[in-house]
Amino acid sequence: MVEDIQLAGSGSRRDQARQLVIDLETRGSQALPLFISCLEDTGQDTLASLLRTNRQAAKLSKPTLENLTPVVPRPEVFRPETPRPVDKGSEGSSNVSVPEKLRGSVDLAYILDAEPCGHCFIVNNVNFSCKSGLSTRTGSNIDCEKLQRRFRLLHFMVEVKCDLTAKNMLLALQELAQRDHSALDCCVVVILSHGCQASHLQFPGAVYGTDGCPVSVERIVNIFNGTSCPRLGGKPKLFFIQACGGEKKDHGFEVASTSSEDRDSGSNPEPDAAPFQEDSRTLDQLDATSFLPTPSDIFVSYSTFPGFVSWRDTKSGSWYVETLDGVFERWAHCEDLQSLLLRVANAVSVKGIYKQMPGCFNFLRKKLFFKI
Secondary structure: OOOOOOOOOOOOHHHHHHHHHHHHHOOOOOHHHHHHHHHHHOOOHHHHHHHHHHHHHHHHHOOOOOOOOOOOOOOOOOOOOOOOOOOOOOOOOOOOOHHHHHHOOOOOEOOOOOOOOEEEEEEEOOOOOHHHOOOOOOOHHHHHHHHHHHHHHOOEEEEEEEOOOHHHHHHHHHHHHOOOOOOOOEEEEEEEOOEEOOOOOOOOOEEEOOOOOEEEHHHHHHOOOOOOOHHHOOOOEEEEEEOOOOOEOEOOOOOOOOOOOOOOOOOOOEEOEOOOOOOOOOOOOOOOOOOOOOOOOEEEEEOOOOOEOOEEEOOOEEHHHHHHHHHHHHHOOOOOHHHHHHHHHHHHHOOOOOEOOOEEEEEOOOEOOOOO
């Protein structure tokens, strides 16, 4: 090895030793130690000592992998990223909200993009015949006006029929079902009337015509099922029933924490109730030979739990419709139908001294977002 190393011809002996160290370092990490060992074995201790000294100086002046202190990174603390709000005004943004993603998915949500979206048919029964024994539904016109405006804003063609007898209610609804819905995406039926309990297989309750004869909610819904109304097949059919489900008045029960909002409204609300009597007039006469098809794409929203009264303020309208209108105004642009109705149920449940609990029967196959 000694013969292979050529010392530089110029410079001091220390400079030559330093150059030798550099040359040997390029031969591998063990070249210089072996060379120094050979010098010591051959009695050249002075040169060996000089090279060893220069090697130590080179280590101090030039960092190598052997004398570098490893840097250990500090463990990162996971901090969940705060979601940034979606800028609705910016076009082409990649931050798309979950409702917007659902709206555009034909597998997850109904696509409501027709203009107009569909028919909204409102039956507003206010004045009843003397023979019916049913009172005038003061305040119902306020409900009707609110719903007309709300569903027009949601891109529906709104049609109102007032003070229909039971027979005329059925005829009007059958005529609606027979229309051409092929270019439309949805259908809405709203019933504002007195109501009662009724025998049923699928949907509870009945609503009264102005002649005092009841029509079961089940019968109304099935006018629009897939068999009776094929042009609405696969399309959502929504029913909103503002009527009593019976005569029971719910005093509620005490809980640890409850809102006092609307507990004392300062008004005297009226129930949309009528006695339930087991006679041929009250019972819905179903065809014994027919088979009711399994409903699909149907959503029935009741203003109250079956068997209980539904309260209506003579000045501001019914609790249910007033709340429904307010919730739709604030949230319909970003929430699906079922989420909206949960908000309605929660808000109505804290009203008044007597309590009221809206609910629904949901046979929709997908989420429903109104067109905005």
